[in-house]
Amino acid sequence: MDLAQLISDLKKGDRIAFRQLVEAYQSRVYNTVLAIVQQPEEAEDVAQEVFVQIFEAIQQFGGEMKLTAWIYRIATTKALEAYRKRHARKRFAFFTQLFRSEADGSVDDRLHPVDFVHPGIKLEQQERSRILFSAINRLSEQQKVAFTLHHIEGLSYQEITEVMQTSLPAVESLLHRAKTNLRRSLAGYYREDFDV
Template identity: 60%
Template sequence: MFTFNDTARLQESELIAALKAGRESAFRMLVEMHQGKVYNTALAIVQQSEEAEDIAQEVFVEVYQTIGQFREEARLTTWLYRITTTKALAHLRKRKAQKRFSLLTSLFGVNNEVLHDPPDFQHPGVSLEQQEEMGTLFKAINRLADSQKVAFVLHYVEEQSHREIAEVMQVTVSAVESLLHRAKQNLRKQLTPFYQERKTP
């Protein structure tokens, strides 16, 4: 009999087989193992905690519904990152579309709060002393092109290797290296004034 406690010793292939068999204990284990990574990845991209929670829930619902279609050509974690980044970027595009619509419909209004960036983005693991610096960094990350943003978040936030990122994004390793290089260049341009200002007495 397959139980939740037994799953702790399962290899990935066994876990996938159990998921495809529809065993709820396997699904509970999958969520417990990966919910932190999924949430943190989504949060680093959308930068709103409630939205990241929604995305994480959507990711696991999709996994539950489509696990039968998973062909195991990539690792399970790679598949999860791919779904997470795709959904996070879709949420960003939807939010931007809503902002444009709000701008058009509120040109003559007085309340434009929806047009402003969230004032208080915080990511897990960031100390109080680092919040101003990290808030500025994540605002800069938010301005990157989508592909640069995904590569940067996966490498520097989730500590994925270039090869792992290439699998998630379905591009070559050299393409990932190029994306990271351009992301760092763009971030340097954006952040240089901030750090110069902090150094000024």
């Protein structure tokens, strides 16, 4: 695929070019979003929003950034927005629950996180992955994005600097702190053979 031609066609509003873009990037966008929001249905919605934003904003894409980095940046931004909104709703639901009558004794499911298992994980490793993703979920947003892009999506440190629009030392620091925090969180679950 000739990226320069693809970008040119996208800027002209070419729907075939847009379909090619979606086919080329949809699994990467979905997996990145899923690793952050950790809810498959929500990840599908957010991934669609990512491609809508790409289509609407392609005119502003100047080429000073690689297309892939630009797409990952939109995906991580949208995923973090969705994650924040969901957690704001959970906090609101929690406070609402405090003042609700306990007559029926029911518990609102929105207050309890769903056990998350990434669909790309083999069945025998799903318990490990659930614990790992739970620990990833407790990282700071910036650590979570850097960790997801490097360890789940396989981006190099340099590519992450482009996506996150930060320096190489900042990315190295984020990944180091993420690993340190994960090792601390997971110390009781994994032996030394597990390397995050």
